[in-house]
């Protein structure tokens with residue numbers, strides 16, 4: 144056999160520094176606007192951002208940071224954090240964004256596991272730094288993201304970011320790196336067990352940035368101004384800092400104030416056209432806008448993901464405010480984008496309700512990700528919108544392994560040292576349960592640990608939550624599995640009422656009738672003042688399940704020999720009754 148004919152194209156590595164270099168050179172005057180911790184609005188350009196990123200790279204090199212070493216951040220969305228994204232990675236070190244909302248012990252564990260050399264922190268987190276410093280002996284220095292005038296008064300010895308930058312001239316040429324070198328590190332929240340690290344490459348970050356900017360993804364262009372509410376410590380703000388540099392988009396960064404009023408005012412002032420965030424923040428924004436009677440003048444679309452976007456929220460955005468919702472699904476292990484709900488030409492000709500039914504799902508994959516659903520036996524299930532199974536994915540921005548999961552070392556490691564692969568036949572099992580319909584639209588029904596197993600069949604807790612929050616008296620709802628002597632598990636709704644709403648248990652239960660198969664109807668409703676959330680704003684179902692571990696459902700009592708008037712609604716033959 145003759146040797147394959149190789150193409151004759153330049154072998155230019157895909158590196159994160161090429162993104163900022165492009166933004167600075169070709170979109171140099173486009174702005175990055177930040178609401179600072181100091182209280183004011185800071186504005187500068189992509190060109191100035193690159194110069195300061197270079198000064199940071201010089202400063203870190205002067206401190207002895209070597210390529211491959213990790214530099215961590217504990218910071219809000221702001222321009223200095225953007226500089227860290229590019230300055231740290233630009234010379235080959237790894238930018239490790241840490242979620243400051245985690246428990247301090249968890250953060251210390253993460254810093255030690257990642258073996259971070261330096262930690263850059265917003266002064267909001269100064270008290271946390273004093274705690275961490277005693278527990279993280281390998282950190283060589285703590286750098287406060289401020290000038291000398293704002294230097295926090297701490298027991299720990301701290302350097303000032305601005306002083307370090309001032310000592311450098313920014314005359315620095317980004318070195319050419321291997322595109323397979325590590326660029327960024329993010330840990331999953333670790334709702335069960337210790338957090339796990341996803342170590343991205345320069346190549347995966349650039350390819351993901353291309354995909355994120357596509358018209359059928361976030362649709363980012365040089366004509367947009369995007370305000371990412373999703374924090375830069377949550378899976379790299381879904382890749383937005385990278386994708387905006389690639390597309391030359393104006394970036395508006397909200398800092399620490401993520402309440403409805405602050406977000407609304409910044410969006411209006413900066414004429415923001417696009418945004419992105421988890422459903423809980425949008426709840427705050429929509430409530431503020433309704434109460435204040437205000438409307439958006441420039442916002443065209445928003446990406447909602449991280450947890451399921453309730454259809455009621457989608458409708459509120461579209462019907463009340465004319466803002467397009469792009470429902471997105473992904474995860475830390477996927478950089479994070481996997482699917483987005485954008486219709487194709489034919490689908491957009493369908494009647495309104497059919498279009499909406501599609502848009503409420505998590506959408507179709509973008510090029511670069513492949514997905515499948517499999518049954519218990521590992522066999523692929525049909526894309527019929529009914530069969531649900533474990534969701535598996537693969538692609539160039541999906542992890543191959545977790546970072547140092549075996550506690551081993553990262554340089555020159557062979558596959559045994561790198562720990563066991565989490566992959567199954569070359570696919571990454573997401574831990575999500577989903578259906579895929581004939582249109583190729585993914586619908587996440589649950590995380591596998593949250594699914595309710597009733598009589599050998601699965602009930603989607605997300606679907607039931609979406610119905611509960613569509614009730615006008617309900618602000619937020621969680622659906623969890625409750626032990627049941629006959630069916631193993633049955634659904635319980637734990638709901639928070641809107642202020643002043645008088646909805647009762649029976650009214651809410653009745654609200655489900657006709658909206659799902661009978662055997663999916665929740666067995667009970669209980670009201671609480673507040674629901675627990677994770678550090679990334681998701682419902683903390685593990686905690687709720689612990690809280691309600693001893694909860695006795697009325698239907699369980701009936702089985703135990705205390706028959707109730709109304710026999711529980713679930714069926715004897717769940718499968719047969721599926722509608």
Ligand code: ADP
Pocket residue numbers: 331332333334378447448449450451452470471472473474475476479505573574575587589590679681
């Ligand atoms: P963590 O929950 O640890 O912060 P991730 O942010 O990576 O980690 O969460 C990924 C998970 O979030 C997915 O596996 C899925 O369960 C859930 N998720 C993300 N987006 C959506 C969505 N649009 N609808 C439903 N679930 C979602």
